[in-house]
Amino acid sequence: MALDGRLLSNVSVLAAVVDSGSFAKAADALGVTPSGVSRAIARLEARIGVRLLDRTTRSLGLTDEGRELYASINPLVLGIEDAVTRASGSAGAVQGRLRVNVDAFTSRLLLAPHIHRFVERHPDLSLELIARDQLGDLVGEGFDIALRFGTPPASSLVARKLIETRVATVAAPGYLARHGRPAKPAELARHVCIQVRDPLTGQPFAWEFRRGRKAIEVPTAGRLLLTDPGTILGACVAGAGIAQIKALGIQELLDAGQLVDLFPDWPDERFSLHVLYPSRHLPAAKVRAFIGFVEELLAPRAAG
Structure with missing residues (x-):
């Protein structure tokens, strides 16, 4: 069975119904109408091919199949919610892991004497500073940001000249x-x-x-x-x-x-030093913090 956005949405509706105990309370929690909740459950039951809820005007309960499905999906739904919460927190909190792709000159002569200050400034962040000859695939190799001298490559990366x-x-x-x-x-x-x-x-x-x-x-x-x-x-x-x-x-x-x-x-x-990162839209706080640190480091140095 293919996984798509509607299936995930319907599954989250089922979890909300079970957690709240009613369609009306689930609708309030999700910001939709009770009829919208009912349609989502009906679509999920049709997709799976079994009834998931026994419902009357007075009671609501899971069927055996519904109970088995809920037991399996609830930890996953909670995990997704937790991941989204952590990700949204990264917009304002400098935390997690930051992977930086740099050339050897930048790593050895510009950053190494000062990088301890950045790490001490952000105790919830771990830093991976990877020195390599070539930029490579910044996104595919899991880097958050790069510092490189020379003309930036033609790509979808955001490139900003620093000095x-x-x-x-x-x-x-x-x-x-x-x-x-x-x-x-x-x-x-x-x-x-x-x-x-x-x-x-x-x-x-x-x-x-x-x-x-x-x-x-x-x-x-x-x-x-x-x-x-x-x-x-x-x-x-x-x-x-x-x-x-x-x-x-x-x-x-x-x-x-x-x-x-x-x-x-x-x-x-x-030669110009550029900072490169994957997206101009809402860069994480850790990326913004590192760019700010490098700009702070370079500020006293003349461009000559």
Whole structure:
């Protein structure tokens, strides 16, 4: 027997009749007329093929078949009501489980140092922060929200730009003391450059520089081919070579003098950070809370 909305509705009417003890009281509880309740029970009996209620002008009772059906469906109806109550509560309460899909840079350099504050702020919420190379199927894989750099994919997902950051070319003072500072991007060909693997091709990303409408690509070389942003940053700070990395995650190191921005006059190789989630309609409170936290985290950081 196929399950449809009308069958579920009729079953819930039966549960209301049994719980209240009369058609009239069930009608009041459901906000319908007594005749509407009677028709729903008649449709359910016709659908199943047995009489479920023995009713006279003075009494109402379940038949044996009705009693067996009610015993089976009542826990399910209560479970549905409980689930709806919990779901409606999520519109205003930050609770349950939040699954966040992020790239490794965002996870390691932007969120990790601060995410404990979000968890402490919402004691009824558990957070799953999943770092992966590709966005994948956000809905199909059960994610509530994603944070991703670059152009959002063409899809039904809601995408909102949070901030824009430039790609900085940086080196540690110790590296520059040993090898000298390149005066222009073309001189990188003579330096040790930390390579970053493109997960789509398996090859190193090209090094690009943009200033206004001018764009150049510079060939670089180095014996280190890395993937993890934390490892890239750690190796660069240790003086292993020159690296390209989003300025958003390294501003503190630049301010502290642990890294030197080599070409601030080439500021226009940029990436935007977007938040993506499945629906614009009534996002859960936990989703809104996480977006607000990320915006709060990014607010003091310049988009340069």
